[in-house]
Amino acid sequence: MTEIAWQQKDLLSIADLSAAEIQLVLDTASSFREVSARPVKKVPTLRGKTVINLFFEPSTRTRSSFEIAEKRLSADSLNFSASSSGLVKGESLVDTALNLQAMAPDLIVIRHGHPGVPRMLAERVSAGVINAGDGAWGHPTQALLDAFTIREEKGKLEGLKVAMVGDIAHSRVVRSNIELLNTMGAEVTVAGPRTMMPVAVETLGVRAVYSLEEAIRGADVVMMLRVQLERHKKVMFPSVREYFQLFGLTRERLRSAKRDAIVMHPGPMNRGVEIASDVADGSRSVILEQVANGVAVRMAVLYLLSGARQEAGA
Amino acid sequence: MTLLIRNGRVVDPSQALDETLDVLIQDGVVKRLAAAIKPPGKAEVVDATDLVVAPGLIDMHVHLREPGFEYKETVESGTRAAAAGGFTAVACMPNTRPVNDNRSVTEHIVGEAERHGYARVYPIGAVTKGEKGEELAEYGDMVAGGVVALSDDGLPVANSEAMRRALLYSRHYDLAVIQHAEDPTLGPDGVMHEGEFSTRLGLPGLPGAAEDAMVARDLLLVEDNGGRYHVAHLSTARSLELVKLAKDRGLSVTCEVTPHHLLLTDRDVLESGLSTHTKMKPPLRSEADRLALVEGLADGSIDVIASDHAPHHADEKDVEFSLAPFGIVGLETTLALCLDRLVRPGLISLSRLVEVLAVNPARVLGVAGGTLKEGSVADVTLFSLSRQMTVNASRFRSKGRNTPFDGWKLRGRPVSTFIAGRHVVV
């Protein structure tokens, strides 16, 4: 394993991590992947530690992934969600933070609709805080699991051509992935309808194009993004049919990528909107590997943050 | 009552004056400006050696929050803040509860101001009833109560027909119509300037074009219908170009900028870690916009610096960035910021600063003051160019502590104010 120590109290943003720290998370995740392959999928690493999963936005996928990771590490975990908990209903964020602090958890995993909230929380609690998605700003564990998956498939990140296609403006997955891939030396191209492309997108350090073919030409990795139908259908594009015509990934279109290009999707997928079923289920797709790797990467993050806390406390 | 302000550097652009003089004030009026005036018998003497003596500063864009939001600010706390910041007068926006769209609210504000006496208060009346952007408010009645200008600030007069009628009808009273220029349909969910940093943060943007489009529309309406039009808190390079164009065409158009738009940019939203003290409307713009505003201030195309003092309770601001209310306080930082960051580095002259903080606001509002000419009302601000201060929000006289400038070390600061020759004690 890489010989650097983990120093960070929190995982709030990929931008806070150096290349070496990203490597450390990925290397640590490699060793945890093996745990998930055992008949008894449990190690005592976080026994006696309390982890609170605080989800202000519904997210079955990310939350289950964290929960499984916590259970496999033997942590005591509990869930608060905005809909079920009086703790967060109608209460200010500051009060929520004070209440959480009083419960003295070791780690808090937070998902929130407003960017910056995990950082606000981290400043107010002594627990380590893991950002599980804040607004359209960041989703660092998603970027880490994507990187882990790419590295498993391609053996490296540096020098790879990665295309991300879809709603670039409103995607936290995109922002965190761009930060990570740029740090690790990959080349990123983004594409999507002009109405879903943020202004000054190039300042993120990417190439922006406006056709699917151009985006994925020669790509090693094609990452399709979820179209948030419920939110954007009305205003951002005229119809699902037209979206699929312009930016849906079909087997035919995938031909312009490298022969061994992999297809990724952070989920949940809209089949027939951003991706055709035969591509999603095809041999190039690593979408389910992403889900499996997500658990290992989150175990790694939980482990590293709790370790950092122990050292800080000693 | 007689007052002699001695040996100060009198800076009064209204009479192209910048020299060391004594100012003799009698019965609330400037009696004489001259070197080495011999103090009359019972005169109170103020030594202004090493200080600047300027016409009383006027902040023509503040929110005093009374009536209705006294937990944020009152006429008393807001005018104390004004006095502490070197202002002898403020013009207060009508977005109170109830809205200042009728004489009784106007008179309440004026009455409170007189009772406390820290600064003159010039109420700005609503353009439309309830600031709803539809029917005109009763301008004549409000003028009788003390209103000096019109605005629906907080909101734009978005409806073009309502704006046209306001421009026409305001001409009967020669009132400036002050527009919060923002097309509300463009970037409706925006919380910060749309640009590089909104893209990085994934926050919905407020495009500069929303301001530009509204300014452009209004200028066309002014060209056709007359009226005196004033752009509140102008924040983009393009809006400034439009204003210049309108001035070249001879329209009666003026504009103001805030210190924060002159000193901060959208980068500060990111670098402050999404501090809600960087959230206001119009939002902190790009560096290119900021530079254009500084240039416009220097070349004379910007008429006024106003703070857009917008106090909020700490609990309201200590929330998620996207949920926090827009606005920051400014009365107690404006002068010092301008002295340290604009005058000291030589971006503008001291006399230009006094022009935009005193002479021009008086002219736009059509009120007394803004000059120390003999015979004019003796509203005076004394300030120092060399004394230092560190902004300390916890010690503000304002109830609002929502400032992005907390902790800034500044050279140059207000010293005292006089209203009609009476020393204001805060």
Ligand SMILES: [Zn+2]
């Ligand atoms: Zn305004």
